[in-house]
Amino acid sequence: MSHNISRRDFNKLLVTGVAGSALGIFGTIKPAFAAQKRVVVIGGGFGGAAAAKYLKKLDSSISVTLVEPKATFYTCPFSNWVLGGMRTMQDIGHTYTLLKSKYGINVLADSATGIDAAKGTVTLKSGKVLNYDRLIVSPGIDFKWSAIEGYSESVSQTKMPHAYEAGAQTILLHKQLLAMKNGGKVIICPPGNPFRCPPGPYERASLIAHYLKAKKPKSKILILDAKDKFSKQGLFKKGWDTLYPGMIEWRSGPTGGKVTKVDAGSMSVTTDFGVEKGDVINIIPPQQAGKIAFKAGLTDASGWCPVNPSTFESTIHPGIHVIGDACIAGAMPKSGFAASSQGKVAAASIIRLFQGKEPAPPSLVNTCYSLIGTDYGISVAGVYSLSPTGIIEVPGSGGLTPMDADADHLREEAMFAEGWYKNISQDIWG
Amino acid sequence: MQVTIRSLLTTCFVSSALLGAGAEATAATNPAQKAMEPNPRGQILSLSCASCHGTDGKSVGVIPSFYGKSPEYLETALKDFKSGKRYSTVMGRHAKGYNDEEIHLIAQYFGTVWQNNK
Ligand SMILES: Cc1cc2nc3c(=O)[nH]c(=O)nc-3n(C[C@H](O)[C@H](O)[C@H](O)COP(=O)(O)OP(=O)(O)OC[C@H]3O[C@@H](n4cnc5c(N)ncnc54)[C@H](O)[C@@H]3O)c2cc1C
Numbered sequence: 428m429s430h431n432i433s434r435r436d437f438n439k440l441l442v443t444g445v446a447g448s449a450l451g452i453f454g455t456i457k458p459a460f461a462a463q464k465r466v467v468v469i470g471g472g473f474g475g476a477a478a479a480k481y482l483k484k485l486d487s488s489i490s491v492t493l494v495e496p497k498a499t500f501y502t503c504p505f506s507n508w509v510l511g512g513m514r515t516m517q518d519i520g521h522t523y524t525l526l527k528s529k530y531g532i533n534v535l536a537d538s539a540t541g542i543d544a545a546k547g548t549v550t551l552k553s554g555k556v557l558n559y560d561r562l563i564v565s566p567g568i569d570f571k572w573s574a575i576e577g578y579s580e581s582v583s584q585t586k587m588p589h590a591y592e593a594g595a596q597t598i599l600l601h602k603q604l605l606a607m608k609n610g611g612k613v614i615i616c617p618p619g620n621p622f623r624c625p626p627g628p629y630e631r632a633s634l635i636a637h638y639l640k641a642k643k644p645k646s647k648i649l650i651l652d653a654k655d656k657f658s659k660q661g662l663f664k665k666g667w668d669t670l671y672p673g674m675i676e677w678r679s680g681p682t683g684g685k686v687t688k689v690d691a692g693s694m695s696v697t698t699d700f701g702v703e704k705g706d707v708i709n710i711i712p713p714q715q716a717g718k719i720a721f722k723a724g725l726t727d728a729s730g731w732c733p734v735n736p737s738t739f740e741s742t743i744h745p746g747i748h749v750i751g752d753a754c755i756a757g758a759m760p761k762s763g764f765a766a767s768s769q770g771k772v773a774a775a776s777i778i779r780l781f782q783g784k785e786p787a788p789p790s791l792v793n794t795c796y797s798l799i800g801t802d803y804g805i806s807v808a809g810v811y812s813l814s815p816t817g818i819i820e821v822p823g824s825g826g827l828t829p830m831d832a833d834a835d836h837l838r839e840e841a842m843f844a845e846g847w848y849k850n851i852s853q854d855i856w857g
Numbered sequence: 858m859q860v861t862i863r864s865l866l867t868t869c870f871v872s873s874a875l876l877g878a879g880a881e882a883t884a885a886t887n888p889a890q891k892a893m894e895p896n897p898r899g900q901i902l903s904l905s906c907a908s909c910h911g912t913d914g915k916s917v918g919v920i921p922s923f924y925g926k927s928p929e930y931l932e933t934a935l936k937d938f939k940s941g942k943r944y945s946t947v948m949g950r951h952a953k954g955y956n957d958e959e960i961h962l963i964a965q966y967f968g969t970v971w972q973n974n975k
């Protein structure tokens with residue numbers, strides 16, 4: 428469609444045209460102007476903080492806002508070391524000071540209460556509304572409180588902690604262990620798959636045993652598991668036999684491990700096989716994606732968020748990338764390492780998309796170290812890539828610590844666990 | 858003088874696109890800027906290594922640092938971990954996740970990324 432226009436209109440148009448291209452130039456040279464791209468990140472944990480930092484590190488022209496209500500983030504990794512008396516809470520706390528001062532990330536101590544995917548806005552608890560060009564959501568997990576009869580958030584805060592989010596929950600479980608009598612019984616109840624940190628409950632049993640062996644050697648640990656097998660099972664069992672013979676008993680789901688009911692009053696749990704009483708009871712409930720993911724309609728029937736395995740962009744709401752425990756990442760476990768690896772892939776992909784270029788094919792990594800005793804570390808490692816069926820472990824890569832690893836090997840892995848913690852926390856929050 | 862909006866708009870668009878491209882071209886030929894642009898596949902293969910070895914390979918703990926090493930050194934090391942020629946507890950399991958071309962890209966990335974921080 429063409430229209431005839433007058434000379435006056437023509438001049439007007441030219442002026443507009445010039446102004447427009449001038450803006451274009453400034454946009455390229457000084458992106459703080461109109462063209463500055465805005466990314467909002469929800470959640471300052473392993474996924475979100477890594478994504479925010481790497482967005483800025485790889486392209487400082489992007490405006491990055493990180494929304495996280497906690498002033499100090501206590502890591503779940505190494506929280507089992509706190510239970511074992513090998514670390515303090517202070518050792519596992521990280522703040523956002525350097526992300527602000529060194530990287531220029533706008534950190535808001537607030538929580539996201541709503542996401543409008545069509546408008547590209549995030550509403551915060553304070554009432555503030557943030558506009559984004561791309562959004563990253565890394566809210567971690569939420570618990571299915573009603574899955575176990577008698578269990579609730581308030582029971583977790585008073586009598587039977589889950590300690591599956593670090594902080595007050597870790598402190599409560601630690602206090603209960605310190606107060607327990609010699610000869611007491613600790614019951615740990617891990618959920619079915621999938622859940623955060625598959626080896627977490629078994630590292631926890633190991634490090635509680637480490638503490639009990641030294642201070643309360645007549646005590647016992649009973650693991651009542653909803654599953655019929657668990658991560659690094661052979662390695663854990665061998666470690667328990669070596670370091671804590673007779674102290675830890677594991678019962679699988681089909682042999683009376685599945686807990687269906689708890690009673691905080693009598694400090695007992697019920698399985699298909701009967702009632703067990705404990706002095707300290709650690710219930711780890713089944714999980715799903717963090718609340719905001721549900722509120723924003725980012726989850727599917729599984730309770731987790733489906734994503735494009737290349738960029739971690741939601742397959743439900745374009746423009747929103749979901750990373751970490753909340754997303755469905757094929758063969759990758761739900762771990763802090765995996766979350767940060769996904770955060771970096773999402774950051775690099777978003778930068779390419781802003782440039783109008785195709786994101787590079789992803790490559791992801793995970794290593795979960797578990798400590799069984801002070802000088803006894805084991806691990807599972809994996810390198811992941813994209814296949815037509817989604818994210819798979821590269822065939823022939825990764826795997827477990829060998830079953831016949833000698834004492835030197837196990838000592839080195841214990842040292843590496845510590846080295847890993849230092850580096851990953853520095854890489855994310857430092 | 859009679860012109861059509863469509864041809865005018867096209868002209869404006871083309872000229873600003875050209876100007877934009879000009880500005881980009883200048884940035885790309887500036888050597889400092891160019892050094893900042895790593896191979897995107899090499900970058901995505903390399904970023905996860907930092908979780909154990911530290912940001913850009915600069916370790917703050919007991920796991921070995923490789924910050925400042927040359928691409929040649931890194932390529933040989935990765936290949937030796939992969940083949941088992943060089944002993945490791947964990948690294949061999951990772952190195953087996955990459956083919957020769959990917960190892961080359963990782964070595965290029967970490968072998969040059971530290972030069973940008975100078
Ligand atoms: C006991 C235990 C041991 C573990 N050990 C290891 C280990 O050794 N290695 C390992 O790799 N992994 C380990 N993990 C797993 C690891 O903790 C998680 O996989 C990791 O934290 C997931 O990262 P994320 O970003 O998805 O969630 P998180 O790290 O939990 O971060 C989510 C953040 O989002 C914030 N948030 C939630 N909702 C909102 C909202 N609406 N607005 C703003 N912010 C919000 C939360 O406050 C939180 O800070 C362990 C876990 C446990 C429980």
